[in-house]
Amino acid sequence: MNTVELIKKKRDGKSLTSDEIKYLISSYTKKKIPDYQFSAFLMAAFLKGMNKKETAALTEAMLYSGKIINLNSIPGSKIDKHSTGGVGDKTSLILAPIVAAAGVNVPMISGRGLGHSGGTLDKLESIPGFRTNLSLTKYKQVIKSCGAVLAGQTKDVAPADKLIYSLRDVTATIESIPLITASIMSKKLAEGIDGLVLDVKTGSGAFMKKTSDAVELANSLIKTAKTFNKKVIAFITDMNQPLGKYVGNWLEVYESIMVLRGEQKDDLFELSTLLSGAMIYLGGKASSIKEGVEISKQLIKNGKAFNKFLEIVKLQNGNISIIKHPEKYPKSKVIEYIYADKSGYINSMDNYQIGMSALELGAGRKTKEDKIEPKAGLIFKYKIGDRVKKGDVLVELRGESENTIESVKQSLNKAILISNKKTAKPTLIKKILK
């Protein structure tokens, strides 16, 4: 096949055959197509789109660029969840133990923080000793022992995705529904799952700012999952403010512990039990999502979910005494506060700015080489719709440097708007799609 002719075909808005897509991906992965040709193809695909069949072929080509993990030796359903990312989104830490406690396997491969959005691996690694970099043997051992595993992507899984993602990042070809779909699905399908629950975020702290874009992405993911005979449910959920009240790596582990112990029943609790309920349903251990949610709540109440979390942490080398006594975790060097400058209602939050502020404090990376400060982050005392009085603490900032915390305070101050008018709380679950 002729690479230039294939670029031309996509450039002219025609559909590529599965074989043509396979040729492009496999040749690029083998470095037989140079970056400059593949980036021209990516831009053509970005601007001209790809239909359902092309997206499935792209997913398949990327999936088969690496190994598919075989979990056949492990009995029972294997269900995972994928979130498109946001601020304070720590549901993976909560639902993996719940779902495993309900008897459904959760083989979860997660990523690191990206820009304003946090990453599950960075959160887990704030637990002293916790290892996310597991061999395939260890990965299978953990899931066999306790029904869940929380690990990082190995180089064997969808290597084409890593290569293509790096190129997309520097060629302005990230925000493309078919390219995002193939990137997500190739990795998730490589886990050897039976079903997938999708949490597609929308709002100021999400990659998809508009709900219509989030729905389009969700539908593309659902279609592709179905092409591969996977059970799938997608939720469109709100990301106009942080999920829960804690943003930052250890802070989010801490909040997850509180939810798993049944000590916090807010939006984070609601979303986590909804997602775990859907996973339990897809895994065949509940007859409906609703029943799955009830089971989830029960598993929190009776302590089984928290015990499962301790089990996972222990199997992945984490220190379980700090999980039992999270108040003993080291404290940040500098703690500062933002106060309400007037009384009223929290009207809106610039959630992207909140994510970037947490990153500035040390919770994220500006370059790949940056080291994460696990203690750093933000604690929100109020959320949208809450009534506040002048002088109330709105946010607690935790960092390691006075200068940084001062500059973050400045920019974060402008990110929270107080209004005299009563403001409705945003709807957390906007849509359910199957």
Added chain:
Amino acid sequence: MNTVELIKKKRDGKSLTSDEIKYLISSYTKKKIPDYQFSAFLMAAFLKGMNKKETAALTEAMLYSGKIINLNSIPGSKIDKHSTGGVGDKTSLILAPIVAAAGVNVPMISGRGLGHSGGTLDKLESIPGFRTNLSLTKYKQVIKSCGAVLAGQTKDVAPADKLIYSLRDVTATIESIPLITASIMSKKLAEGIDGLVLDVKTGSGAFMKKTSDAVELANSLIKTAKTFNKKVIAFITDMNQPLGKYVGNWLEVYESIMVLRGEQKDDLFELSTLLSGAMIYLGGKASSIKEGVEISKQLIKNGKAFNKFLEIVKLQNGNISIIKHPEKYPKSKVIEYIYADKSGYINSMDNYQIGMSALELGAGRKTKEDKIEPKAGLIFKYKIGDRVKKGDVLVELRGESENTIESVKQSLNKAILISNKKTAKPTLIKKILK
């Protein structure tokens, strides 16, 4: 400036500022922007277009990537012609001496053959001893002595264009009006000209198959030339059959000699004198194109144009005795013929196939490294609209290998269609645009 943000801006259909375009071109030329980012930009520009201001900025940035030849020391107007290329298009060899004989300078920098389309440099180099690779000093000397020069592009002239053209060639981003415009105009403006006559070809042997595309390109070239305060006239001309009857390097020099001697008065004569007439008009030596054409015909008739050609050839080290006695040029090893398989009218020619056939015989290059066979090519005995009888010779093929000539005969046979119906001759000059 941030390269990814600029790619994104063009990707989203926004206009780039002149400074942004300058940054992209100058950084790419200095290898500070990698190929893979620039090719993503090229595809975005291809699909989203560039407006008049952006095209002018792109031209300017490419122009100033190299040296601009200063011809101020040479008195009189400097006018050049540019053709978008085709099959049998040897007008440069004819009009340069005519226009110089009329007292207008012709500082002409030409290119080599590209695919099915011939190149002026390859034609000139079929003249024994003729040098096209001139130093800037020699270049100026030749034009100062005789009023015309026919040379190749040096690496100092618009180096950005060379780099960008190579990348466009392998990323399916050639056929873009703004990119073609900037490529042509940056090179032509670097010659230090006062005015430019454009010959934009349309038809089966042209890069622009449709007249509407040719008109769009011509208008873009005109607008850009005017932005740089250059006088400009564009002709849209037919390329549905070879121009003249000879295709191949020495064969085209031979035909040019016949026209310059006044021995051939066909479409090639008509177009050459029209283009030279327009150049003489732009150079201020005629009060209209029509008067310029009359002067051109006079200069052929009185032998001054042919003498000027001898002068140019001599100054550029060519053997003038072969120009005076072209019948003494070595003959091809193999000569073959295609005969009419029925009586009727020549209805159409696949001019792209004709160009590719000449290339196969040795008149062009398949790879950059291929050597040209100067004698090889095709001589057409009839043109579209001509009446032929069964058994008449339609084409004479000249090559060096029996096998090649046989296979070329096969494919060329199908490229010429004879019909029972009388067929009109195609209109040579389709449009004049200013």
